[in-house]
Amino acid sequence: MVPQLRKLTLMRKIKVDIFRKICTNWPNLTCLHVDFRQEMNYSLMKHIFEKCPRIEKLKLWTTMLIDQRCMELLSSLEHLSTLEVLLDKPHLTPVRLRLLTDACPRLKEIHIDWNYFAPQDFEYFLKANKHTLTSATLLWTVGEAQKTSVVPLLKQCSTSLRKLRLVYFDTPRAMETVAFEALGELHSLHELSMQYLSTYEPKLISRAFRPGCLTQLRRLLMQYTTDLLDETVIAISQGCPNLRELRICASYKITDVALSEIHCLRHLEILELSRCSGLSGTAMAYISQLPTLHTLILQFTEDLAKLQPSLRLIVELKELRCLDILKSGNIKAVPFGEFPNRLLKLRELRVTYESENDFTELQRKMPNLKISNTAWLTEDDFPKDDDADYGYRDG
Structure with missing residues (x-):
């Protein structure tokens, strides 16, 4: 009864006949996200794409594309601009990118984080989309038997890429240097995600952040890179x-030294250093020099008192709007009493406390402050697939 519907997200399994009827009645559908439990076969997919030929954004799961005929059906979507294929069950069916390249000229975002590509197909895809591909989630390597790093291929073929997420680091040791140096040559990148990165030579990661390389980068996600070194964080700050x-x-090896050059990030607005247990007494002295910081996340800090004596300098962050110290211990080390007079822009405080009485006085003095004992989450807090699923592959 709503023929003008544009977006459909299935968060559970529905009956196939209902799904068929839905698609018949919604010819203007442009965005379809399908739950991994949904029964999907060639006949159903054919029906969907015939009745909804204007689909631009599509999210499916790997088992829905095991049948190569289903992959061929995707090439009938001439308006397809964003394709997301998420892992539900591992299998070795390659993604036939050549089919999509030839039939979907508007494809600008591709997010496939498990299936491998044939290197020749991947290179063909990149060359054909040289000036259109803007966002991608890819494995670090392509090829099933002979591993080839995707990053040098991206460097050679793609000039328009703005957002890149690399998953499941399985780059051969001999290719690590080339891979990280090539990553630094992707000068147009605005967003880069390399979570759960575990390398043979951690010091090589800093090669990607040499001065003059990723100067346009706006957003960098490196959570759960347990071997991250101080020198790499310094390189990020400078480069x-x-x-x-x-x-x-969860970068356990970094110390306060890693933050010694963070003052170079004059435009930094959001900083997360959760589970970084190596930080200590001078960390906040460096962080307090960030003039535009509005969100600071220090979740799962075992003992906040370990950040003293510089922890009191948190009140120097005049632009701070959100402080997140959920699941952190010894919260009494935080100078909450100074917040009302010093952190005038603070609007969100996420903190794990035992009694609401602990913050009654703070709430009275800061009536516009929202104090939360639990996290509330948005799409930006997570990678594009399920974090738990993603974690076991990469870490």
Whole structure:
């Protein structure tokens, strides 16, 4: 009864006959996200694409494309601009990118984080989309038997890429240097995600952030890179002057030294250093020098008192609007008493506390402050697939 519907997201399985009827009645559908439990076969997919030929954004799961005929059906979607294929069950059916390249000229975003590509198909795809591909989620390597790093191929073929997420680091040791140096040559990148990165030579990661390389980078996600070194964070601070968001989590080896050059990030607005247990007494002294920081995330800090004596300098962050210290211990080390007079723009405080009485006085003095004992989440808080599923592959 709503023929003008444009977007359909299935968050559970529905009966096939209902699905068929839905698609028959919604010819203007442009965005379709299908739950992994949904029964999908060639006949149903053919019906969907015939009745909804204007689909631009499509999210499916790998088992829905095991039948190569289903993959061929995708090439009938001439308006397809965004394709997302998420892992539900591992299998070795390659993604036939050549079919999509020839039939979907408007494809500008591709997010496929498990199936491998034939290197020749992948190179063909990149060359054909040289000036149109803007966003991609890819494995670090292509090829089933002979592994080839995707990053040098991206460097050679793609000039328009703005957002890149690389998953499941399985780059051969001999290719690591080339891969990270080539990553630094993707000068047009605005967003880069390399979560759960575990390398043979951690010091090589800094090669991607040499001065003059990723100068346009605005958003960098490196959560759960457990071997991240101080020198790499310093390289990021010196080599990415336009960074607005930096998320580092569970990088146990970094120390306060890693933040010694963070003052170079004059435009940084969001900083996460959750689970970074190596930080100590001078960390906040460096962080307090960030003039535009409005969100600071320090979740799962075992003992906030370990950040003293510089922890008191948190009140120097005049632009701070959100402080997230959920699941962190010894919260009494935080100078909450100074917040009302010093952090005038603070609007969100996420903190794990035992009694609401602990913050009664703060709430009275800051009536516009929202204090939460649990996290609320948005799409930006996670990678594009399920984080738990993604984690076991990469870490």
